[in-house]
Amino acid sequence: MRLSNKSKVPLYNFYLTVINLLLFAGIIAFLLEILRFNILGNEQYLLLIVPVLLLAIFILRGKQIFEYDSDGEAINFKNRNIFPLFYKNVSDEFPKYKVIKYEVKDLIVLKRLYLTISSKKKNFIILKYDISYLTKKELNDLKFSLNKVIKNNREKEKLQLTQ
Template structure:
């Protein structure tokens, strides 16, 4: 099965643009207030603080996610969104045979969801851990991905 969130993340660059516009507008408002006789309070800076926190959140979770379990290998990939048409940045990928999938854990919170996979290795003891951001996957795609991972685990345990 193949899943991607390319359609869902198309809104991320627009959100960046709106947040930058709000930030710059509030900076100009604060500069105008500095020129007047009115004292500047902390409450004048609160909108910029909120916008910076939102921008950090959007930057953190706004990632493209690709999942491919067709064939003999399992491919998972996270990539940044904003400059993704020009270059790959913030890339995290894992490509490995399905038999090496040891276990997985899916964390789904209200504002963030992540898939953590554990890959077994013959050279190292234990598992190698990869975490992928799946926040902008739809609920239907998340369920399909988890059922695909369950099938892979069942098949690998049956052959072992």
């Protein structure tokens, strides 16, 4: 199964552009309010706080682009940001049989996927992916696919133990 929200890059770029324009306009309006008009009083700080808060939420939600491919014998995960200065891009590929379990953490602002895989050197490795920008349907499809992989791994393990 393949899952990607790469087609939404123009939408995320639009959001980031609007937030940056709001921040720029807020700074100019704040400076004009302080130096010239003095109409708003203490509410003048909202001209800065609101755009900064929107930008912080956009950045804290994590990487916008998430790609998943479980076709074949390997699983591919790619997680990247539309603006590469904030985070490093993540790209992982490993065999399906190494997947042990997964967990989706859903906080108010962000969602994360924690994937536990087996390793030769260590017992387990936990990989983290930002999935905040996936829709509910995409998230359900991802969970369904990962459940299917884990179920197949457990069946193969049981089959090997009985032989």
